Amino acid sequence: MTQNQPIKKPTLALVIPSLTPGGAERVFSNIANHLANRYNIYIFTLYKDLIFYDLHPSIKVNYCLEEYRSNVNRLTSLKIHFQLFSRLKRKVSDINADLILSFTTTANFYTVILSKILNIPSIISERIHPKYALNKAWQILVRHSYKYTTILVVQTEEIKNYFKRSLKDNKLKIIENPLSEHLISKKNAALKRSNSILSIGRLESQKNQELLLRAFSKLNHNDWELLIIGSGSLLDYYKELSYTLKIESQVSFLGAIKDVSPFLNQEGIFVLTSNFEGSPNALIEAMYFEMPCISTDCPSGPNELIVNNHNGILIPTNDEQKLIDELNRLMNNSDLRNQLGRAASVSVNRFMPDIALKKWEDLIENTLK
Structure with missing residues (x-):
């Protein structure tokens, strides 16, 4: 040479x-x-x-x-x-x-x-x-x-x-x-969070957004909204379900979005309702952005990320009543939301x-x- x-x-x-x-x-x-x-x-x-x-x-x-x-x-x-x-x-x-x-x-x-x-x-x-x-x-x-x-x-x-x-x-x-370098650069913890629940994931049965829609329909919080980011084969079914549950005015289906940082910075609660995972990227990202998170304790990933009631909340898979109870608890307690969000962000530094x-x-x- x-x-x-x-x-x-x-x-x-x-x-x-x-x-x-x-x-x-x-x-x-x-x-x-x-x-x-x-x-x-x-x-x-x-x-x-x-x-x-x-x-x-x-x-x-x-x-x-x-x-x-x-x-x-x-x-x-x-x-x-x-x-x-x-x-x-x-x-x-x-x-x-x-x-x-x-x-x-x-x-x-x-x-x-x-x-x-x-x-x-x-x-x-x-x-x-x-x-x-x-x-x-x-x-x-x-x-x-x-x-x-x-x-x-x-x-x-x-x-x-x-x-x-x-x-x-x-x-x-x-x-x-x-974590994505692009997302890290756009974190702004100083923004005021809105009365909104955020879900990010493909609209497929594995992610089980139906559980979230049904739970949301039974909450007594008309001042909150539900935002669902993602595309998939169940979009039309979920839209129809939101009408059946009479929550269509409070639910927005936003499709696939490349830069989700504005939502991670400002929405109030993040929810993952999956039946199973590998390791849920969306949950890791929401935790990094100091969002208070509720996740099903599905195989695998969430219970290696969340210590229940310390840096997030774990619920059994497909447990609608538990999801309703935990959403009500967070929606009624801003101090708890802030506490869980801060602890969540610190806990995902290894990513x-x-x-x-x-x-x-x-x-x-x-x-x-």
Whole structure:
């Protein structure tokens, strides 16, 4: 090598189903942006769709199939999987990737097989609790296939314990979700909070916003409103439900919003009603912004974030009456809201982006050695 010849940067293939709005997609984008100055980054989405999050200009994005197809028969599903894997294999081979990093179950499954075929290391990350999110067939497939990855990254101790039965401990790493640098820069705790309840998440059954709508309809606080940020297949159903419950004038469905900092700065209470999670980004962000938070004690994540009645409130999953009781308690006590919000913010300092992103950087560097 001559003295003036630049050192070749390693090439990373990053794989995810899509870059549409979502917690996993946001973290994935943050990691890609953080690594872009050190590595050649190629992102491969399984499907062509909206790229919701801003990416470093040097990152190259490609996709495997034009559209996502649901409700297909088993034979068609197998054909789609074969197409996806074949195209992903060709694209990753073309860039001579030194390592593959993937997020979410389907992308992880392809990545493990592909890394063995191409003889390169893989880092995969499960973003949700497989016991609750996947059917039995996929759980078996995941446990068997994930054994062959170089490293599996999870977000919580509970999910790590789930995989301990099938993976060696040296293959399991916990890296918690980093807060967004963009959000951190926009925190303004001095703003006066309004009489409003905020929910952020995809409008899907997993997030169970129906529980919040029904509980809200039974509160005796006509001066409060409910704001729901997110998009999804249940939007029309939830809008119709709000009319049925006669709360449509107090409920706003705001769609997917890239910058949620104005809402985190000014709304009064944050509520997470999920049936299961991986590690809920929206809850971490609300806690950082000093919002008093109520969350279901679902698997997994919330009970590793919230100490009940110290820095937030935990309720059983799908417990409408408990949610009503705790909302009434917070709405009637501004001192308690302030106390919980302050304690929440202090408790999530470990999610600062420099800490989590450095863990990803070190993990990739060590895996490439």
